[in-house]
Amino acid sequence: MSAALPTWHTDRMNTVRGARERARIEVTAAIKDEARRMLEAEGAAKLSLRAVARELGMVSSALYRYFPSRDELLTALIIDAYDSLGAAAEEADARALAAGSPPRARWVAVCGAVRVWALAHPHEYALIYGSPVPGYSAPVDTVGPASRVANTFIGILHAAHGSRGLALPPLPDALRPEADRMTADFAEGLPPEVTAALVVAWAQLVGLVSFELFGQFNRVVEDRAAFFSYAAGRLAHEVGLTAV
Amino acid sequence: MSAALPTWHTDRMNTVRGARERARIEVTAAIKDEARRMLEAEGAAKLSLRAVARELGMVSSALYRYFPSRDELLTALIIDAYDSLGAAAEEADARALAAGSPPRARWVAVCGAVRVWALAHPHEYALIYGSPVPGYSAPVDTVGPASRVANTFIGILHAAHGSRGLALPPLPDALRPEADRMTADFAEGLPPEVTAALVVAWAQLVGLVSFELFGQFNRVVEDRAAFFSYAAGRLAHEVGLTAV
DNA sequence: GCGCTGCGAGAGCAGTGCTCTCGCTTGAGG
DNA sequence: CCTCAAGCGAGAGCACTGCTCTCGCAGCGC
Known part of the structure; x- marks a missing residue:
């Protein structure tokens, strides 16, 4: 969210270098967006990492590549x-x-x-x-x-x-x-x-x-x-x- | 908590009739006390029915005879x-x-x-x-x-x-x-x-x-x-x- | 004394956060 | 161009949760 929008052809600092890193920030944002949707729908108590992963079509353990714990996800929110x-x-x-x-x-x-x-x-x-x-x-x-x-x-x-x-x-x-x-x-x-x-x-x-x-x-x-x-x-x- | 203290030899209204009901309010109070202890120690999020039951030496399902759900216990608290x-x-x-x-x-x-x-x-x-x-x-x-x-x-x-x-x-x-x-x-x-x-x-x-x-x-x-x-x-x- | 009712125990279900291992893919360095 | 480490997703699994259901045992009213 706080990251700059992708500005191609800029200098190498502060820009997304490869498709890999680009995918990473996209997935991170998708997780946060889905988590925010569930937060707004049901509240923080019912926000579940597994449900977020399910909705995103990935398995729950994969989500830990992006947020080390549920609390970290909540902190981002x-x-x-x-x-x-x-x-x-x-x-x-x-x-x-x-x-x-x-x-x-x-x-x-x-x-x-x-x-x-x-x-x-x-x-x-x-x-x-x-x-x-x-x-x-x-x-x-x-x-x-x-x-x-x-x-x-x-x-x-x-x-x-x-x-x-x-x-x-x-x-x-x-x-x-x-x-x-x-x-x-x-x-x-x-x-x-x-x-x-x-x-x-x-x-x-x-x-x-x-x-x-x-x-x-x-x-x-x-x-x-x-x-x-x-x-x-x-x-x-x-x-x-x-x-x- | 709001119930009257046991006053023996009073009229039959508002008094504990048998050992059974007496045990019930005692167990209910014990559950609430233990739950309050855990609440003060760890907070509402970590208050677990199973932990309360464990501490009281009973099995978790028995606790549901006294509080129909975790939320009801929290409401009492x-x-x-x-x-x-x-x-x-x-x-x-x-x-x-x-x-x-x-x-x-x-x-x-x-x-x-x-x-x-x-x-x-x-x-x-x-x-x-x-x-x-x-x-x-x-x-x-x-x-x-x-x-x-x-x-x-x-x-x-x-x-x-x-x-x-x-x-x-x-x-x-x-x-x-x-x-x-x-x-x-x-x-x-x-x-x-x-x-x-x-x-x-x-x-x-x-x-x-x-x-x-x-x-x-x-x-x-x-x-x-x-x-x-x-x-x-x-x-x-x-x-x-x-x-x- | 019979039988109803309340009770505790146990097993079980669906779900959770989180860990670990195993392969696949990607991309940078030789 | 090829290799090899690093990043990644999938899957299984652990320990735990709230909650349900059934089964016997005990107390109590009739």
Whole structure:
């Protein structure tokens, strides 16, 4: 997925050298595609290597030439899911930006995009924000794609901070050093109270989406769209994006 | 678990009639206890009926006399987990109340209790607030225990509302009917804007705890306790519990 | 005391992740 | 051009799972 499309007649670096390697990346992609189809149909628990192999007309052991274990396959799907969600968030922000929306509207738009993506891909969402299914796998490879949504929010807050500032109450003393460190680590240039509020809001947003998706709102919230857009507005307020 | 402890020499209703039924509830409890042990040790994915039976010295098929399927066993564990979490929340609130804490401090105490319980029982927490592991099971039986925490929060807000009122911005028109319905359904007497804010806050709280528990804060938040207490304070503010 | 009912044991089925070995094919180096 | 190692798919097999069915044994109500 992240590999470049085959560009013939380029220099020898980064290009597919032989038919063999080309077949390998094609089969790898086919396995991932079939696995994703089954994931979306039945959920991660019912995703079976043997079923994937069967559907692809190969025997199960052959599949281990491409993914050393079921968990590795799931990890690949997790990374793709992070990327897909991140792309959806970035596109929503780009559309809002192109429409001339102020930061607060961009924030709400991205929140809505996260929710819409989650509703459209419930099992992939569950894979990345539900309970970690494999034994706590996927530490380093996922961190890049995983932060795309957060980075989108950071960009919005940066723009808002530059244009007219963000009004937030001061941090409690106990959180000052932590907020300063977080700011230096991944939100350079933002006021530390904004950084802290952003991390809180990001976790809270996922909580809202998870509740809706995992059935916790059954018999509680009926008009989920209205409820979510209200919640997204309050979230915006919480990170300092005051109404219009 | 919800059955009464054996009270001998009572009237015939609600008491264990013969040694047979007594053995049945004992074995049922033993199965649940062993299953919970394995759940806490390895997680729901690795909980195996055969392993439970093996540990109990019985053969796997015998276990089906007590639980018709693995999912039913998990459902029983889910209900117990809801109850355990609910009890922890209620106890924390009772302690704060006994110490004369104002509503805001009670709110923060209950939030902290939820987090502490989750950190102490990560797999049980994942079972109830992670991705739904069985095929969307457990609809009606769980609703009672599941609402204990929420009811604790409602009680706190009720007290605050009675004593000095809760200041919240007005609801958007789109959410008025929904908020009125929610209030009538499970938060009678609360202002509708408080009800709506409460549901939002409850989902957000779970989002915060889930992020910490499921590793989403790795490489992001270091001082989790300080961060959470800051977030709980903001949550309190969001439901109208102003500082002190 | 008879007979019904609940219970545990055992065998068995279909399925799983994963390993290992065996040939075939491919493609690079001599 | 030919050889030979490496990559690959097929097949068998292991240990395990959830679940079903049958068969006897035991307890209990009549």
